[in-house]
Amino acid sequence: MALIPRLDVAALDALPLDPLTKGLPYDGPTMRVGDVGVQDWSVLDGDLPMPVAVIRQARVQANSAWMAAFTEANGLLIAPHGKTTMSPHLFDLQIADGAWAITVATVQQMQVCRRFGVRRVLMANQPIGLQAVKACFAALQDTSFELYCLVDGDEGLAQLAEGARLNPPPEDNPLRVLVEVGFSGGRTGARSRETALTLARAIAATNGLMLSGFECFEGLLPTAEAADGLVNEVATLARRAIEEGLLSRDHPIVVSAGGSAFFDRVGERFNAHEFPFPVLRVLRSGCYLTHDCMGYAAAFERICRQTQLALPPGGLVPALEVWAQVQSVPEKGRALLTMGKRDVGFDAGLPIPQYWYRPGSDMAGPQPMSQGYKTVALNDQHCHLELPVDSDLQVGDLVGFGIGHPCTTFDRWSLLMMVDETYRVVRAIKTFF
Amino acid sequence: MALIPRLDVAALDALPLDPLTKGLPYDGPTMRVGDVGVQDWSVLDGDLPMPVAVIRQARVQANSAWMAAFTEANGLLIAPHGKTTMSPHLFDLQIADGAWAITVATVQQMQVCRRFGVRRVLMANQPIGLQAVKACFAALQDTSFELYCLVDGDEGLAQLAEGARLNPPPEDNPLRVLVEVGFSGGRTGARSRETALTLARAIAATNGLMLSGFECFEGLLPTAEAADGLVNEVATLARRAIEEGLLSRDHPIVVSAGGSAFFDRVGERFNAHEFPFPVLRVLRSGCYLTHDCMGYAAAFERICRQTQLALPPGGLVPALEVWAQVQSVPEKGRALLTMGKRDVGFDAGLPIPQYWYRPGSDMAGPQPMSQGYKTVALNDQHCHLELPVDSDLQVGDLVGFGIGHPCTTFDRWSLLMMVDETYRVVRAIKTFF
Numbered sequence: 001m002a003l004i005p006r007l008d009v010a011a012l013d014a015l016p017l018d019p020l021t022k023g024l025p026y027d028g029p030t031m032r033v034g035d036v037g038v039q040d041w042s043v044l045d046g047d048l049p050m051p052v053a054v055i056r057q058a059r060v061q062a063n064s065a066w067m068a069a070f071t072e073a074n075g076l077l078i079a080p081h082g083k084t085t086m087s088p089h090l091f092d093l094q095i096a097d098g099a100w101a102i103t104v105a106t107v108q109q110m111q112v113c114r115r116f117g118v119r120r121v122l123m124a125n126q127p128i129g130l131q132a133v134k135a136c137f138a139a140l141q142d143t144s145f146e147l148y149c150l151v152d153g154d155e156g157l158a159q160l161a162e163g164a165r166l167n168p169p170p171e172d173n174p175l176r177v178l179v180e181v182g183f184s185g186g187r188t189g190a191r192s193r194e195t196a197l198t199l200a201r202a203i204a205a206t207n208g209l210m211l212s213g214f215e216c217f218e219g220l221l222p223t224a225e226a227a228d229g230l231v232n233e234v235a236t237l238a239r240r241a242i243e244e245g246l247l248s249r250d251h252p253i254v255v256s257a258g259g260s261a262f263f264d265r266v267g268e269r270f271n272a273h274e275f276p277f278p279v280l281r282v283l284r285s286g287c288y289l290t291h292d293c294m295g296y297a298a299a300f301e302r303i304c305r306q307t308q309l310a311l312p313p314g315g316l317v318p319a320l321e322v323w324a325q326v327q328s329v330p331e332k333g334r335a336l337l338t339m340g341k342r343d344v345g346f347d348a349g350l351p352i353p354q355y356w357y358r359p360g361s362d363m364a365g366p367q368p369m370s371q372g373y374k375t376v377a378l379n380d381q382h383c384h385l386e387l388p389v390d391s392d393l394q395v396g397d398l399v400g401f402g403i404g405h406p407c408t409t410f411d412r413w414s415l416l417m418m419v420d421e422t423y424r425v426v427r428a429i430k431t432f433f
Numbered sequence: 434m435a436l437i438p439r440l441d442v443a444a445l446d447a448l449p450l451d452p453l454t455k456g457l458p459y460d461g462p463t464m465r466v467g468d469v470g471v472q473d474w475s476v477l478d479g480d481l482p483m484p485v486a487v488i489r490q491a492r493v494q495a496n497s498a499w500m501a502a503f504t505e506a507n508g509l510l511i512a513p514h515g516k517t518t519m520s521p522h523l524f525d526l527q528i529a530d531g532a533w534a535i536t537v538a539t540v541q542q543m544q545v546c547r548r549f550g551v552r553r554v555l556m557a558n559q560p561i562g563l564q565a566v567k568a569c570f571a572a573l574q575d576t577s578f579e580l581y582c583l584v585d586g587d588e589g590l591a592q593l594a595e596g597a598r599l600n601p602p603p604e605d606n607p608l609r610v611l612v613e614v615g616f617s618g619g620r621t622g623a624r625s626r627e628t629a630l631t632l633a634r635a636i637a638a639t640n641g642l643m644l645s646g647f648e649c650f651e652g653l654l655p656t657a658e659a660a661d662g663l664v665n666e667v668a669t670l671a672r673r674a675i676e677e678g679l680l681s682r683d684h685p686i687v688v689s690a691g692g693s694a695f696f697d698r699v700g701e702r703f704n705a706h707e708f709p710f711p712v713l714r715v716l717r718s719g720c721y722l723t724h725d726c727m728g729y730a731a732a733f734e735r736i737c738r739q740t741q742l743a744l745p746p747g748g749l750v751p752a753l754e755v756w757a758q759v760q761s762v763p764e765k766g767r768a769l770l771t772m773g774k775r776d777v778g779f780d781a782g783l784p785i786p787q788y789w790y791r792p793g794s795d796m797a798g799p800q801p802m803s804q805g806y807k808t809v810a811l812n813d814q815h816c817h818l819e820l821p822v823d824s825d826l827q828v829g830d831l832v833g834f835g836i837g838h839p840c841t842t843f844d845r846w847s848l849l850m851m852v853d854e855t856y857r858v859v860r861a862i863k864t865f866f
Contacts (some may be wrong), residue, residue: 020491020548020865026568049540049564083775083813106771107482108455115453125814128760128829131482132790135459152761155828182628187763188769220812266732287581327561328585328621336538336621338561342516342844342866347774350615359563379653380516380840381538382620395588397559407813411775411845412866432453433775433845 004101007092008032008117012430021417036417036428043323043423044366046359050325051339053326053409053416054400055424058266060290061093061417067288068097069312076267078101079122079256081286083409086431087416088116090289092183093357096394101148103284106131110147112432122256122415123149124217124284126156126180126188133163138207140169148212148254151194152180152188157202176212176255177203181234186220196237197244204246211246212213213255213279214238217268218260227262228269234359242276249277260287264307271309282412284377287406290320293405296348320406322351324383326397333387337399340381344401345408350375354384355400365422366400375401437534440525441626445717445863456485456848469850469861474854476756477799477831479792483758484772486842487833487847492752493723493851494526500721501530502745509700512536512555512689514719517840519547519864520849523722533582536717540565543580545865548573551809555689556582557650557717559589559621561614565595570641573602581645581765583688585613585621586628590635597641609645610636611687619653629670630677637679644679645687646712652692653698657735660695661702666850668706675679682710693720693734697740704742720839723753727782727837751847753786753839759830766820770832773814777834778841783808784819784841788833798832798840798855808834818845 017024025041025048041047043054064159071078080094086109091102091140101120113121122290127136127149139145151157160175169175179196182189190196196214204211214237230239238255241247253275257266259335263285270281287296300316324339344351353373355366372388383401386392403409410416446467458481459473462568474480476487489735495673512534513527519542524535528586534553537543546554560582572578572748583591593608610627615622623629629647647670651660674680682856686708690699696718701716733749757772777784786806788799805821814857816834820826836842845851849862 020541020545022866026540026544026564027571046563051563104633105773107459108453109457112453126760129483129758130479131459138460145709151761153828158759159829180765184764185767186763187812187817188763191764263516325562327559328589330585330615330619331617331624334618341841346780379620385618395586408774416562433455 003098003116003341004095006095007088009092011090012088012116015430017415021415023413023417025049031034033428037426039425041420041425043417043425044357044359050398051343053320053322053413054423054427055290055416056319056321056421057418058421062314063316063366064097064289065290065320066094066312066314066316070281072098073310074267076273076281076283077250077417078283078285080283080289081112081392083109085410086112086113086291086433087429089427089429091118094289100280103286107135110139111135114145118147119144120284121148122284123147124154124215128156128159133159134264136175136218137167137169137254139161140173140175141148143170143173146173146176148176148178148214149179151177151199151203152182152190153199156204159262160209161206164206169208174210175206176316177204178213178215178256179207179237181214181216181230181237183230187217189216193233193237193260197240200241200246201335210251211241212252213256214245215254215256217259218257218262224262224265227265229268231257231269232423235270236336238275238279239275253279254338256282256284258283258285259294260285264303267309268307283391288316290406291318292404292406293318293352293354293402318402320403321400322403322409323398325399326393326395326399328394329393333389335385335387335393337383337385337402339383341378342380343412344378345376345403345405347408348404350378351401351403353399354402356399358394359396359398369399377423436531437526437528437552438550440521440862442522442525445549445565448863449650450848454493456846457480458482466863470859474858476850476852476858477661477790477792480525483831484755485636486753486755486776486778487852487856488532488849489752489754489854490851491854492750495747496749496752497526497530499745499747499749504716505531506743506745507700508704509716510828511716511718514557514717515546515804516542517527518722518843518861519545519866521545522860522862524551527722533713533715542566543572544568547578552577553579554581554716555715556580556807557638557648559583559585561589561592567600569608570596570600570602571773573606573608576603576606579606579609581609583613583638583648584610584621585615586632590632590639591728593642594639597639602641607641607643610642610648611638611689612647612670613646614649614663614670618809621651622649626666626670630673633674633679643684644674645685646680646689647674647680648687648689648794650692651695657698660698664690664699664702666704668772671712672706672708681699686712687715689715689717691716691718693718693729697736697742700742701740708837721749723839724749724751725837725839726751726785726787740788751835753836753842756831756833757838759826759832762826762828766822768818768820768826770816770818771787772816772834774811776845777811778838779811779835780841781837783811784834784836786827786832787835790831791827792829792831794822802832811852
């Protein structure tokens, strides 16, 4: 399968940054995104206000390479979910490592991809409403741009059919549609095999649309075993549709699934099915890129323990941290830091204090935080940290926090800092939430 | 007390909007903030992509006016917390209604205020770190800008003293400092009366700083009675400092407190204290402006029931809503909508479906949602809505959600839409998170 071209990072780096952007030094001049990396700023030396969200370059590159090796070794493709980072800089890293497409959840996210040159987008969602449907068909007028999206019912299909009628796509660039397969009590997705097949037939018969396969999102299921069942259903449906002649070998056929928790099971199940001709098995994990210290860390441990797939050397490591400064130690056993709900996600657990550094000291670099430090609360702009009795944490000290569920930390920042292993800023990471 | 001047909203309205901004129609031209209000866009007619965050103009104006009347009737001042909205458009409304200052939590927020012309800022936080302290003293070089900030301990004071030494403020524009009073197990703030007084003496003796009073944040306390005690302590400390000659009548003396849950108790307690000369009693509530449908709604009911203060006619009403579109009704009793954790706060409760509208129907306007509709989960980009058995909610229908804790909904949007009572957009509300 042809790779998609690298992105126009120069256009991104040329964007001006409002000096009011959270994360930039105060009272600085207006600079461009690309200027940030040449300022020689050091997080540890206090060149940046706190809090600051940092991405460790070596780690994020290693994660991207690991996933590329993993998918290649197992006959899979990856269309990384872009909603996690909404950062074209990071999309470009993923594309350089062989991503088949970028996945998005919304039309606004698709537009961000288009602006910076993503040539293939998988919208893992059903476009609904005048604005969304119109934008999809407008995008297809550019025949160098390829769009896959989902449908899970007649109403959604009717909206796409009407969109295609009003604004027909070029004959060689139809809207490629995957039928979404769901489960009772779950999110979107057809609830039965028969519903999904009926829908597939209707899509195949609609002008301007091309039935391209089936998909599911198994990430909300409670266990790997439950995920297996849903993924099997997707593969079974694809086989049935091929047998029925609804899917042709003249165009790419896709089966897809995948959050970041069960991507091994997705690969195993897809690989267990045989198809009469080539089918693209597409994972859509997004969180693997920066990984985390909580739920995805645990999920990856299970994967490494259980999977039958080939595991490349190394593995995923947490690459996203938020650093904050101790603002007050108002009583024994408690410190308050300059980081709050505005700065870090908390839906998968409170951030974990992991590193510690005292600016102006002779410390060689950040030290691992010893036992007994624990985030006990977040307010909008404050972090309440419990300290062990013998702590000598002081006002002005820096603490680096590990996070859970990267999506809800990324979306608190329109600008993150990519750093080297000494926490010097090597480039700005612009996001578009 | 002199009012502060209105803001430079023209500068704000002249800012260009990236067409990729979430909330704007797709594929639109680059427009300026001020252009949005003259497009004649209608939320109900489908002119905007979903989800969209809307502020109901009549309601937000009524809330602002109500708080102005309330504070005036009770001898109080308000420095609304700007962190809630981070919107200079809304700061300007609050200033037009007599706000004494704008409160902020961080230096980045102070810089936003300065850019658009807020002439008095109360930073309800202790500035810590090279960047933050330097920016405070740099700001004071402009003698038309007045800054109050907090100190809660010797380390914080030492950082401010060093900042004043390196970059002395003009003699007539010192950094005005309030001693923060806290409570055991709470957030920042001196833990005892003696600590607070000792700190007050040290501030009064520091070049470039001016002791200006005392404050607390009572919002984390569990009951109104507990809040009473802390607020009393602030007033008592101010009296003691006046008696000791640490506070002079030649400069404004401030006692301040106030989240949005107990602002009545703050006013009652402050008013119960007599001072030998005028003292400004400053509330810092922020959430009152848009109010909510959850915690603050309940808190306001208690206030109306219990307070001894004068209550103007009317009262606070919820003014911030997020509208989303039904994307799928994949099984009986469940709909999925185009709104997720990226679009609406969830830390004070899941959003409440309140209004319903079917685009293209002959409905006169949004109808109240009947009983039995309930948000049961949010994913990053999806809302799971439970429906009553007899629901005829359809794919494409619009649902308007009420929110809790406005701070965590505002910060998901760099652009909100101010609408009239027919949900036509009357202006863009730009935020700076």
